[in-house]
Amino acid sequence: MAVKIRLARGGAKKRPFYRIVAADARAPRDGRFLEKLGTYNPMTEDGTIVLDRARVDYWLSVGAEPSKVVTRLLRKAAKTPAA
Template sequence: MSVKIRLRRMGKKKQPHYRIVVADSRSPRDGRFVENLGYYQPLTQPARLVLDLDRVDYWLGEGAETSDTVSNLVTKARSGGDDTVVLGALDAEEAKAAKKASAEAQRAAEEAKAKAEVEAEEAAAAAAAAKAAAEAAAEEEGAETPAGDSETPASEASSGDAGEEE
């Protein structure tokens, strides 16, 4: 018996959905079938495909041929990774992944900017501390030097006063 894996049309007029079936190649499109392997709903947004890949592999091993459409759907289902595949969602998933990557990049940039600001603040604090330490050291040295200077101007002032008194 020549067996095909093909679509069986279901649903009402202008609103099709399909079952993926194994059928004798001589039977009509919507006629008798051997086994139901899954379904395909092209009108849902995004399109939905549910397929039992183990049974598809079994029937392909038994010599069943696939129609062109079913072979494309099986390929998409295999790339999806599990039995339920939402067709058209791959683009949405790629967009979601790109959006997530850009958000992570933006967050990383913000963290780098915040880290740079913290480092700049620490550098400014270290510079201020070094300046304060330098001023403190200068004051210690300046305390000794201005004392000698204050005596000198006082002696100069007294000698200047003395000159005025004369």
Template sequence: MAMKIRLARGGSKKRPHYSIVASDSRMPRDGRFLEKLGTYNPLLAKDSEDRIKMNVERVQYWLAQGAQPTDRVARFLEAAGLKEKTVRNNPKAAVPGKRMAELAKKKAERAAAAE
């Protein structure tokens, strides 16, 4: 069974509240899960202790069983010191799209013609 440690959304519209859960990766995001491992409230201040609460022992148990954390949960685990920090690199994020590249080229041509 492919296990994931991920966020399950709760709360009302525009007031998100997440549960950190261990679930089968084939289950829906807010569907059935095996165990609730903690909570995450993004509306609280970043330095608040209540923003992220995790049962560290159970998280370590599920990681030992082969559960893979999602990107966001992996960041929580890195901050808690349960997982070593990984280097993230997205070189395509800084590359402009086709339309913006055309506009930048036209702007450069106009600047060269004005000189």
């Protein structure tokens, strides 16, 4: 089973909100997922990212492949100092 770390879209029309999830690569975008790893809200001024870093590191260690957008968000979250 190939696992991807990707975004699942939620929210209303023109008001997106995303969950960062670990999911089987064959599952639909907003369908079944293995674990919720965090959230991303692009509607805030700074694009709020909330992550469970320990679980993200676990999934990466067992071979999960992040999508291009999730890779960018992980880098952005790593640069931001923890509040």
